[in-house]
Amino acid sequence: MKILYKVFSTPEELANGFAEEFISLIKTTGKKKKFVSIAISGGNTPKLFLSVLAEKYSGSIDWKVVKLFWVDERCVPPDNSESNYGMTEKILLSKINIPPEQIFRMRGEDDPSQEAERYSDLIRKHITHKNNSPVFDIIILGMGEDGHTASIFPGSEKLFSATKNCAVTIHPSTGQKRITVTGKVINNSRSVFFLVTGSNKSRIVYEIYRNSEDSRLFPSAHVKLCNGRITWFLDDESGKFIV
DSSP: OEEEEEEESSHHHHHHHHHHHHHHHHHHHHTTOSOEEEEEOOSHHHHHHHHHIIIIIGGGSOGGGEEEEESEEESSOTTSTTOHHHHHHHHTGGGSOOOGGGBOOOOTTSOHHHHHHHHHHHHHHHSOEETTEEOOSEEEEOOOTTSOBTTBOTTOGGGGSOSSSEEEEEOTTTOOEEEEEOHHHHHTSSEEEEEEOSGGGHHHHHHHHTTOSGGGGSGGGGOOOSSSEEEEEEETTTTTTTO
16 A cells, blocks of 8 residues: 655645646546546535636546546435535536436435445446455545544444445534445545645644554544555645644
8 A cells, every 4th residue: 555645835736736636547547447436525625626626627537437426425415505416516517528327426315224225236336346345446535623534433433344335324523414435445446535624634644644543543544545545635734744
């Protein structure tokens, strides 16, 4: 497993820098495969990236080769302001020409347990497998102030050893149910990108960077790919202790 850290002056520069790497990786992967499988997250920094991608780079990608999935979803309808799909549809999907049959959304409005099973089957059907687990080409993650990633929160680290592709989780503060891919899906991917901004996350980034004992308390530290590469895209604030 390779881990890289890239620090940018501002969140906007981070978003532009990742957009360029994202496009390059899609082009490279698309030459080797019929489809490039991508799973995206919600959160402010991934949202900024999607906005930059739509405004500046949408024409640089052949969307016909992209299969788009979600890492997690809040259990709300797609037209709810908290919906990860709804945010992506508004910011990006409405502005690009991606075939509808290549968009695989989590149905946050459905029964959470049944939807977790349905989405697990969907991943099983549409994503290449290796070591009895799906292999996404690209997974984009954010990180919360508590060190959570996807919708795997502190205290739920067991989801990194779960056998299912998806699970139902509960936000520890709000009690809101969510659907998330499990650690087995994340850790079997070819490339994972963390997009993280803000000084309130700098200490956690540093603990993960130096692989401290305390870092085990943060789900983001449990992202350890079997064979792929993890790249952390940070702004000056979130990466201030590692530069």
